[in-house]
Amino acid sequence: MNPRDTETQTPPAELRTRDVNAPSETAMADAIASATVKGEQPPATGRTLNVDSLQAYYGDNHAVRDITLTYAANRVTAMIGPSGCGKSTVLRCLNRMHEEIPNARAEGQVMLDEIDIYDSKVDVVAVRRAIGMVFQKPNPFPTMSIFDNVAAGLRLAGIKGVDTKQRVEESLRGAGLWEEVKDRLGSPGIGLSGGQQQRLCIARTIAVKPEVILMDEPCSALDPIATLKIEELIEQLKRDYTIVIVTHNMQQAARVADTTAFFLLGDLVEHAPTGKIFSSPDDSRTEDYVSGKFG
Amino acid sequence: MESGTAGGVAQHELRQRFRDELSSLEAHTLGALDLVTMQIDRSLEALEHQDVELAEMIVADDDRLDGRFLEVHQGILSLLALQAPVAGDLRLVAALLHTIKHIERMGDQCVNIAKLIPITGWEPPVDDELLMTILRMGRQARSEVVQCKRAFTERDVALAEDLVRQDREINRANREVFRRAIDIGDDPDTREWAMTMVMVARAYERVGDNAVDIGEQVAFVVSGLFREFSDSSHVPGSK
Numbered sequence: 310m311n312p313r314d315t316e317t318q319t320p321p322a323e324l325r326t327r328d329v330n331a332p333s334e335t336a337m338a339d340a341i342a343s344a345t346v347k348g349e350q351p352p353a354t355g356r357t358l359n360v361d362s363l364q365a366y367y368g369d370n371h372a373v374r375d376i377t378l379t380y381a382a383n384r385v386t387a388m389i390g391p392s393g394c395g396k397s398t399v400l401r402c403l404n405r406m407h408e409e410i411p412n413a414r415a416e417g418q419v420m421l422d423e424i425d426i427y428d429s430k431v432d433v434v435a436v437r438r439a440i441g442m443v444f445q446k447p448n449p450f451p452t453m454s455i456f457d458n459v460a461a462g463l464r465l466a467g468i469k470g471v472d473t474k475q476r477v478e479e480s481l482r483g484a485g486l487w488e489e490v491k492d493r494l495g496s497p498g499i500g501l502s503g504g505q506q507q508r509l510c511i512a513r514t515i516a517v518k519p520e521v522i523l524m525d526e527p528c529s530a531l532d533p534i535a536t537l538k539i540e541e542l543i544e545q546l547k548r549d550y551t552i553v554i555v556t557h558n559m560q561q562a563a564r565v566a567d568t569t570a571f572f573l574l575g576d577l578v579e580h581a582p583t584g585k586i587f588s589s590p591d592d593s594r595t596e597d598y599v600s601g602k603f604g
Numbered sequence: 605m606e607s608g609t610a611g612g613v614a615q616h617e618l619r620q621r622f623r624d625e626l627s628s629l630e631a632h633t634l635g636a637l638d639l640v641t642m643q644i645d646r647s648l649e650a651l652e653h654q655d656v657e658l659a660e661m662i663v664a665d666d667d668r669l670d671g672r673f674l675e676v677h678q679g680i681l682s683l684l685a686l687q688a689p690v691a692g693d694l695r696l697v698a699a700l701l702h703t704i705k706h707i708e709r710m711g712d713q714c715v716n717i718a719k720l721i722p723i724t725g726w727e728p729p730v731d732d733e734l735l736m737t738i739l740r741m742g743r744q745a746r747s748e749v750v751q752c753k754r755a756f757t758e759r760d761v762a763l764a765e766d767l768v769r770q771d772r773e774i775n776r777a778n779r780e781v782f783r784r785a786i787d788i789g790d791d792p793d794t795r796e797w798a799m800t801m802v803m804v805a806r807a808y809e810r811v812g813d814n815a816v817d818i819g820e821q822v823a824f825v826v827s828g829l830f831r832e833f834s835d836s837s838h839v840p841g842s843k
Contacts, residue, residue: 537618544621563686564622587685 355551356422356520357382358403358440363417365398365407373398374575376417380521385543385552387566387583389559391598394572396555400523403553404440405433421520438466441514445526447506449498449513455481456494458509462516476516483549484512485542504535508542515550522546524554528561540565559599563587571595622687626696629679633700636672636707637753639665641746643714644811648742650721651735651804662718669711676704695828699821703756706814706821710749713807713814720800720807730797734784738801741777741808744770748815755822764819768833774812781805 358380365373373395380386380403388396401407402415405426419426426436449458459477477494481487486508490501498509507527514522524543528536543552543565556562562569563583570580571594579586579595590596597603643662650658680701683689689697748770755764782805785798816833824830 534618541618541620560688563688564619584682584686588681 355382355547355549357420358521358551358553359418359420360399360403361418361420363399363402363415363419365395365402365415366413367410368412372575373402373415376577378570378577378580380551380553381568382551383547383549384567385547385554385565386580387562387569388553388555388572389557389562389569389598390572390578391603392557393574395575396570396572397525399572400442400525400553400555403521403523404437404442406437406442434466438468438517439519440521440523441517441519442523442525443507443510443514443527446530447503447510449501449506449509451497451499453498454495455490455498455501455509458498459512459516462513466517468517477512480512480516481509483515483546484508485538485545486512502535504531504538507531507535507539511539511542511546515546519550521551521553524552526556526558527554529557536561559587571598573598619687622683622689625679625683625687626689626693629676629683629700630696632672632679633676633704633707634753634756636669636676636704637749639669639672640707640710640714640749640811643669643711644742644746644749647714647717648739648746650718651742652739654721654727656722659718659721663715666711666715669708673704673708676700692825695825699756699825702821703818706817710811710814713810716807717804720804730794731784731788734781734788734798734801737777737781737784738805738808741774741781741805744774744777745808745811745815748774748812752815752818752822755819756825759822759826761823761826764822765833767816767819771812771816771834774809778805778809 360376360378360380363373363376363378364371376395376399388399390396398407401410403419405415407413407415415427417427421436421439424431426440450461453461456477459480460473462480463471463473463476478487478491481490486505489505490509498506501509507530511522511527528539531539540561543554546552547567554562554566566583568580569583569586571578571586571590571592573594579590579592581590585591586595587599590599643665646658646662649655650662680697683697748767751763751770752767754760755767782802785802788794788798820830820833823833
């Protein structure tokens, strides 16, 4: 199986949820492979995520209702809304992490270009490699060095046949961290500052060359300068990836996102270019939220 | 790799897109002053040679200034909504909003002048002295426009304050035009021409006032204080 370049994909046994030995069952990897000229880097374009009639449940709680939304390729889409509105739940549905929660389930379609990631034939591990996630609290693997933290992404996804050293350097450069850590790749990942740790996590995510990067409030644990650095990085990353970011910080959504989706009580209220959302939104609920009348 | 990612993001590169947008907005605003200078030049030529066609071009081209106003206005709203500028950046954005309005008014004054030219008729001007004074006023206004652009670009408060000195000369010339217009004759044609010229002079004088107003914005951007350089609502010496 060649999802990308000359890599072979053999998921570690503990992550195998179905028989993945038959290449034709890993539809996504196939599609990615066929989109890639063998032996070369894939073209620097992200992919579109199309969500159609997405529902999400925690047991009987219908937390996310009938969401239909397009996350455009090579764009940053922000999801905003008050606590409990469902934005993080939607995010977790985009890479099938929602179903890892006990009693949680999702219904509907999430299409990565032509592939429905919820299709029964799709390997969920391949989904999470193609659609990576960066979390709110930076979570480098605590016992690993900086180098191993980035390489771990490759190892966990079972990607072989790659020059690890080169891929680690590329990823650290891509995350804007290389110059700061190149002379201490062996030191522990947790020895870095908060902002650096978050960039390390981003490096780990992009090491496996995803199509989409999901970010769940990636800056809320960081100081303002570290936040701006991550935002600047997002501006660079979108050239190669499609980015979806959940944020509580409306000014951040305003600075960073091409389009912004406003959620309320499990519903998508409005999705529009960010400039419109923050100057003349169509829905009065959006207007009230962004101008701080409730939250 | 772009320099932004190759070595980490350097401090000065933070919010680069915002910096670029703000400086582009400033350039777009001040660039409109070049359009104004062009309109003033045309108005002077049209007055001197009674060129009605040139006058029509001035009127038509004012659409460009009106368009520029809308673009800058929209750009300012967008920057305020999306980037929440503070401190010096906020003062600059506020100043640009005022400035583009002053520029748009300058353009309207040029249109006023242009519309008065056909009224003066196809005959040569009635009074050379009056016409010369008006042309001098126009050149003075042009010089103020150029100077206010430079003052803003270079954030030069002294240069901005100097506009007051220049503007006094236009005001003096305006009073001269008024007096001369009263003196030059009794017949209706002459009076009509003279009254038209008074209105033209007034329009140039207003261009100068708008240039001074832009100078006041320069001082605001630099110091954070807004003050009128000269307040014509007070009688000189009474404050």
